[in-house]
Amino acid sequence: MAHDPASGARGVKICGLTEEAGFDACITHGADWVGFVFFDRSPRCVTAAQAHALSARHTGGPARVGLFVHPDDETLARVLEGVSLDILQIYASFERATEVRARFGVPVWLSQPVSARADLPAHCPAGVERLLIEPKPPASATRPGGNAQQLDWGLMKGWMPTFPWMLAGGLNPANVAQAVAITGAPAVDVSSGVESAPGIKSPDAIARFIQNARSVTFSA
Numbered sequence: 324m325a326h327d328p329a330s331g332a333r334g335v336k337i338c339g340l341t342e343e344a345g346f347d348a349c350i351t352h353g354a355d356w357v358g359f360v361f362f363d364r365s366p367r368c369v370t371a372a373q374a375h376a377l378s379a380r381h382t383g384g385p386a387r388v389g390l391f392v393h394p395d396d397e398t399l400a401r402v403l404e405g406v407s408l409d410i411l412q413i414y415a416s417f418e419r420a421t422e423v424r425a426r427f428g429v430p431v432w433l434s435q436p437v438s439a440r441a442d443l444p445a446h447c448p449a450g451v452e453r454l455l456i457e458p459k460p461p462a463s464a465t466r467p468g469g470n471a472q473q474l475d476w477g478l479m480k481g482w483m484p485t486f487p488w489m490l491a492g493g494l495n496p497a498n499v500a501q502a503v504a505i506t507g508a509p510a511v512d513v514s515s516g517v518e519s520a521p522g523i524k525s526p527d528a529i530a531r532f533i534q535n536a537r538s539v540t541f542s543a
């Protein structure tokens with residue numbers, strides 16, 4: 324079932340799907356990844372059964388990504404029993420990410436919070452398939468992502484990692500092309516920026532986001 328963008332094509336992930344119209348729009352408009360949030364402090368939180376029901380609406384297509392914040396093994400095992408996930412996107416340490424990959428045998432993406440150029444990672448830990456470059460959340464935030472908070476893209480100029488990565492945080496249909504033009508992101512991830520209300524996706528915004536993300540080329 325896993326699908327990865329063709330070589331050179333910009334990958335697009337739509338995260339935080341909770342309802343049918345949003346999921347169907349991802350299929351119709353060719354998202355590369357769809358994300359289900361398993362974090363109870365998110366307005367996008369779903370159960371494994373809800374994610375399974377949405378995922379079952381279409382066979383194939385985008386890879387299914389499960390998002391977890393500092394998950395324990397029990398949580399991961401319970402969710403994976405209820406829904407088939409192609410990728411685990413986790414908020415955790417390098418060591419924990421490597422451990423999760425080894426224990427569950429599912430590809431792992433790891434979030435890297437960034438607020439200064441020095442935070443940009445120099446390497447990707449063994450066993451981690453992709454790093455997500457996201458803004459460091461403010462101390463007052465109740466969750467580490469999904470806050471519509473934008474990274475200072477300028478601090479990424481000239482940063483050219485050789486490992487797979489993805490840009491997230493505060494992206495929307497109106498700014499994604501500029502974000503890609505500045506950062507050269509090979510893949511982008513969005514949640515709040517394609518919603519009509521917290522947790523409810525806008526099919527129209529999904530269509531525009533995917534189109535605009537792929538409309539721009541990057542020259543270093």
Ligand SMILES: O=C(O)c1ccccc1N[C@@H]1O[C@H](COP(=O)(O)O)[C@@H](O)[C@H]1O
Pocket residue numbers: 338339358360362365366367390392414466467468469470471472491492493494512513514515516
């Ligand atoms: O979406 C959430 O609610 C969420 C909760 C906890 C951790 C991460 C979360 N979302 C991730 O953050 C990015 C950026 O979100 P946004 O576009 O700024 O709203 C999102 O794509 C998810 O990967």
